[in-house]
Amino acid sequence: MAGIEELSPAAGPVETRPPEGEIDEDEDEELDETILERLWGLTEMFPDTLRSAAEVTASGSVTVAKKLYSFSRAALWVGTTSFMILVLPVVFETERLQLEQQQLQQQRQILLGPNAGMSGGMPGLMPPAPVKM
C-alpha cells in the first residue's frame, strides 16, 4: 500500500510534483470556468450599487420593450379593425360615387362635345350676329 502512495505525484517531494505551468492543471482550471463566467467575473470590480442599478435598468428595459411590443400589436389590430368597420364603407361609397360622376361626365363629353363637360355648362355656340335689314 505504501507503494501506491509513493507513486502518486502529490506524495513525493516538491520537485517531482508537476510545475504550475503544466497543461493538466491549467486545463482543469480552464474547463471549470467558461468564457462568459470569466467575463462576468470581471464585473465584480464595479461597486455593488452600480451593479444593482445596472441590473435593475436592464431588466426594466427588457420588460418595457416586451410590453411595448405587445401593446403595439394590440393597438395595430384594434386600429385596423376599427378603421375597417367605421370608416371603410363610407370611403368605398364616396369613391364609387365619384367614379360614377366622372364616368357620366366623360360620357357627356363624348356625346355632346368638349364644351359640355360640366353639368349646366355653356351651350357652346356663339349667339348669331344680329341681322340688319
Place this chain on the structure above:
Amino acid sequence: MGSVLALAGAGRQNWPFSSDTPHPQWDTPLPHWDTPPRWERRDGRLPNPGSFHALHHSCKDVFPQQIEGVKMIVNKTLSSFFKASHTFHLSAVSPSQYRFHVEHRQSDSHGKDTDSPVLIGEMDSSGSLNAHSLLHLSERIRAKAVFQTQQAQFMTWQFETEYRGNDFTAAVTMANPDVLRESVILVAHFLQSVCSGLVLGGELVYHRGRHEEGGILTLAGQYSGPNWVATLNAGKGGAHASYYHRANKQIQVGVEFEASTRTQETTASFGYQMELPEANMVFRGMVNSRCIIGGVLEKSLSPLPATLLMGAFVNHRGDKLQVGLGINVG
C-alpha cells in the same frame, strides 16, 4: 333610466318596433337644417316641449342599432290607414322568429290632432304579443295603453295619460297594476319650456309591492341651440347626459354618457351619422367606452323600393363579433 320601460328591462333595443320610432306624430321633429327650429315656432310664445321619452331621442337616433343575423322586413301598405309588415329573423344567438306587425294609423295626416286612434299590434311566431293603442281623448289629452306578453304570460300592461299644454307637458303612467299582488308602478312626468331653447322637467317613479315601497325622483333639463341639443337627466338612479350636434347637412354627431347606481356602471359613447343622398346611403358608427365599436350601413337600392342594411359590432375586450344583414322591402 327611471322610466317604466327601463324598469321593465326594456331599453331602446327592446323597443318592439325596432326600425322606426314609435310615435312620430306625437314627438316634435328633430332640429332640421331646413325647417326653423322648434323652439322658435310660435312667434314669441314658447312651444310645447314634447314628451319625456323623446328627450334623448335626437342623440340616440344617431347611434346604430345593433343588428344580428339575417333579417328581412316586408312592408305592405294596404290602404291609407292600414299597414302590415312581415319580419323574418334568422339569428345565431337567439331562436329564429317570424313576426307579423299591423298598424292602424292615419298616414296622410291633416294635422297632428287626428281623431282616429292609432292601433299597433305585433305578434311573434312563438306567440308573444305586443299591442299599443293611442287615443286622442281631446285636442290636448292623449291616452295610451300598452300590453306585452311573452308567449302566454303578460309581462307589461301599462296605461298612460298625457296632457299637452301650450308650453308644458304632463303625463301619468300606471304600469303593471296588480290587485291580487298589490303591486303597482306609477310614473309621473312633467316638462316645462322655461325660455327659448330651455326645457326643464322631472320624473317621479313610485313603485309599490307587497313588502316594499319606494320612489325615485329624476330631474331633467334640455338646452337647444341652432344646430345642437344638450340633455341631462340626473337623479338617485343615476345620470344620463347626451349632446347632439348637426355639423352640416350630411354629418350628425352624438355623444352620450350614462351612469347608473343600480348596476354601478358608467358608459360613454360617441356616435356619428353620415348621409349621402346622392349615393343613397346612410352610415351610422359608434365607439364605446366598453371597447365596443359598431357600424351599420343602410343603402337604398334605388330603382327598387328596397333598403339593404349591413352592420357589424365588435367587442374588442372580449373579442366578440356580431354581424347582421337586413333587407327592408316596401
